[in-house]
Each structure stands twice: as C-alpha cells, then as structure tokens.
Amino acid sequence: MVTPSSQQSHRHRRRRRPLCVVALTVVLWLGATAPATGLPLSAYKLPAGYLEDHAVDKAIAYLRKFGYIEDEENSIVMGRAITNFQYMADIAQTGRLDDVTLRKMEEPRCGVKDSFLQEDGAAIAAKVQYRSNRRSRIKSAKLRQGLGAGFFSRWWFKCDFTWNVINGHDKRSRDVTRTLVRRALSQWSNAINRGRRSPIFTFREEPDRNDTDLRFSYEKGKHGDSNAFDGPQGVLAHAFFPYISGDFEGQLHIDGDEDWQGSSSVGQLLYYVIMHEIGHIFGLTHSNKESSVMYGYLGFERSSIRHLRHEDIKRIRAHYPYRFCDIYAKRHSSLLDSNYKKTQRATPAPGTKH
Numbered sequence: 001m002v003t004p005s006s007q008q009s010h011r012h013r014r015r016r017r018p019l020c021v022v023a024l025t026v027v028l029w030l031g032a033t034a035p036a037t038g039l040p041l042s043a044y045k046l047p048a049g050y051l052e053d054h055a056v057d058k059a060i061a062y063l064r065k066f067g068y069i070e071d072e073e074n075s076i077v078m079g080r081a082i083t084n085f086q087y088m089a090d091i092a093q094t095g096r097l098d099d100v101t102l103r104k105m106e107e108p109r110c111g112v113k114d115s116f117l118q119e120d121g122a123a124i125a126a127k128v129q130y131r132s133n134r135r136s137r138i139k140s141a142k143l144r145q146g147l148g149a150g151f152f153s154r155w156w157f158k159c160d161f162t163w164n165v166i167n168g169h170d171k172r173s174r175d176v177t178r179t180l181v182r183r184a185l186s187q188w189s190n191a192i193n194r195g196r197r198s199p200i201f202t203f204r205e206e207p208d209r210n211d212t213d214l215r216f217s218y219e220k221g222k223h224g225d226s227n228a229f230d231g232p233q234g235v236l237a238h239a240f241f242p243y244i245s246g247d248f249e250g251q252l253h254i255d256g257d258e259d260w261q262g263s264s265s266v267g268q269l270l271y272y273v274i275m276h277e278i279g280h281i282f283g284l285t286h287s288n289k290e291s292s293v294m295y296g297y298l299g300f301e302r303s304s305i306r307h308l309r310h311e312d313i314k315r316i317r318a319h320y321p322y323r324f325c326d327i328y329a330k331r332h333s334s335l336l337d338s339n340y341k342k343t344q345r346a347t348p349a350p351g352t353k354h
C-alpha cells in the first residue's frame with residue numbers, strides 16, 4: 001500500500017547517503033521544528049548521545065525495520081516516522097528522538113511491523129465506521145479483513161482449525177508450549193464464539209502432523225521467511241496475517257535464541273507472547289493502547305496479564321461478525337468443499353520442518 005511517507009520517499013529514491021549526511025539532516029530537521037528563538041540545540045535537553053552517528057543510525061534502522069520508513073530517509077520522512085512510532089508506542093508525540101522514545105526502541109517487542117495498523121487499521125477505520133445495522137457491519141468486516149484479495153481464502157470456509165506445536169526449545173519443552181498454546185487459543189475462541197448459536201472458531205490439536213492450519217515453532221536467526229530473528233532480546237516472536245501471507249498463513253514463530261526457561265523474565269512472558277501473536281494469526285494488527293494485549297511492546301511486566309482485554313475482545317468480535325462456514329457451510333457444503341480444495345496449498349510451507 002502507498003502511504004504519504006512512501007510517496008515522498010519514491011520521489012526522492014536514490015542511493016543511501018553517507019551517515020554524516022543523515023545525521024546532519026536530522027539536525028537540520030530538529031532546527032526546523034524547534035521554536036524560532038535562536039537557541040542552540042543543547043537548550044532543548046537532548047539526551048546524551050542523541051546526535052552521535054550510531055544513535056541516529058540505530059533509530060533509523062529500527063524505524064525502517066518496523067515499517068515507519070520504506071525507502072530513503074529525509075527530514076520530513078523522519079519527523080513523520082518518529083511521530084507515528086510515538087503514536088503506536090502510546091507515548092508523548094514530540095516528533096523528536098527524545099529519551100523516552102529511544103528507551104522505547106530498546107524494549108522487547110513483537111516482530112510484526114507496526115505499519116499494518118497505520119495502513120490497514122487506522123486508514124480503514126477512518127473509512128468504515130462501526131454501524132449498528134447488519135448489512136453495514138458485514139461490509140465493514142469484509143473491508144477490515146481485506147477480502148478483495150482473499151475472498152476464497154480458506155479462512156472463510158473453515159470453522160474447525162487444526163493446530164500443532166512443531167518443535168520444542170531446549171529451555172521450554174514442546175509439551176509446556178502445547179499447554180500454553182491451548183490456553184491462549186481458548187482465550188481467543190471464547191472471545192469470538194461467546195453468545196453465538198454455534199461456534200465459528202474451534203481448534204483441534206493434531207500433534208503428529210506438520211500441515212495443520214495453525215503451526216507454532218521455535219526458529220533461530222534466518223529461518224526462511226525474510227524476517228530473520230535477532231538473537232536474545234529485541235524481537236521475541238512474530239506471526240502471519242491471514243489472506244496476505246501465502247504459505248505462511250497460520251504460522252507463529254518464537255525466537256529460539258531467547259532464554260525461555262520458566263524462571264527467566266522472558267520465559268515468564270511466553271504465554272503472553274503466544275496470546276498476542278495468535279491475535280495476528282486471526283488478522284488483528286497492533287493496537288496503540290498500552291492496555292491492549294495487541295499492543296506491540298512486550299515489557300516483562302506484561303507477564304502478569306493472563307486474559308484478553310476489553311479492547312482485544314471488541315476488536316476480534318468486530319472482525320468476525322459472521323463467517324461463510326457459519327452461514328453457508330451447512331446448506332452448500334459440497335460447493336464450499338470444492339472451492340476450499342482449489343484454494344488449498346499444494347506444497348508444505350517452508351520453515352516448519354523439525
């Protein structure tokens with residue numbers, strides 16, 4: 001999708017400039033946004049090291065990695081990117097690389113790009129208001145789920161999903177992970193199915209199969225999906241959206257280089273991380289509300305969160321007001337079967353081997 005940022009950067013597409021020029025650009029941009037009083041930069045209480053090349057370079061790399069800068073950075077793109085990041089991180093939108101912002105970039109987080117919310121969630125939410133009548137509700141759900149491209153996706157023709165934890169981790173066994181996955185899945189299915197005549201999401205574990213609808217695995221470094229893990233800390237896990245992820249649809253990867261043993265701070269976060277990532281598998285983007293389980297930052301204090309929050313439940317229920325498997329499957333099961341078979345993958349997905 002094209003955002004104002006990407007249009008800007010396409011116009012200015014060229015080879016990456018040397019680091020000193022980038023740093024100078026940020027300095028100039030700061031000057032442009034600071035009050036016109038003629039004060040020196042030091043008067044704005046910038047954190048130590050702010051103007052050092054490595055700090056600026058690190059921030060640029062971060063903003064690029066998580067979807068805030070697409071191509072070439074310049075002062076306008078940087079200012080917008082920093083403000084967008086601050087919006088998503090639920091911190092003061094100063095538009096500057098201040099101390100709070102730089103510290104937020106050091107926090108452990110989910111590897112899913114935040115730009116999905118700006119492009120998908122916010123943009124669509126602006127166009128599609130939640131309406132009380134049924135026809136509008138269904139239309140808005142179709143738009144939110146990007147059904148233009150994925151109308152015949154298997155997600156619409158299945159209510160009963162199979163799942164499997166493909167492997168374990170040396171610090172956290174496959175069995176422990178299975179228990180946590182089962183618990184996290186029930187959080188989401190309860191939220192979606194509550195109050196319906198029949199459930200539209202049910203889950204069945206198939207522990208001996210590698211081709212289940214949902215697949216959970218520990219992966220290290222480069223692991224075949226162009227989203228290489230970064231070693232300890234930083235990104236802890238990532239998952240793939242339905243409709244737009246091709247063969248990776250339904251997969252959740254946990255960074256195998258983290259210390260996942262039960263007594264470690266990262267280890268205690270495992271259940272929460274799995275619960276968060278499953279939200280992506282069902283199509284939810286990051287929330288900018290710190291109180292939501294879909295908030296993209298995985299601070300260790302969040303390990304005490306055992307249940308979905310109000311906002312998560314509201315969003316997932318709005319996402320699935322109905323599904324084809326619910327409404328049409330009983331009446332047109334043979335037609336749906338043939339459509340579903342056409343959309344099934346012929347080859348197993350990469351990155352899911354033992």
Ligand SMILES: [Zn+2]
Pocket residue numbers: 110111112276277280286294295296
């Ligand atoms: Zn996430």
Ligand SMILES: [Zn+2]
Pocket residue numbers: 219223225227238253
């Ligand atoms: Zn991965």
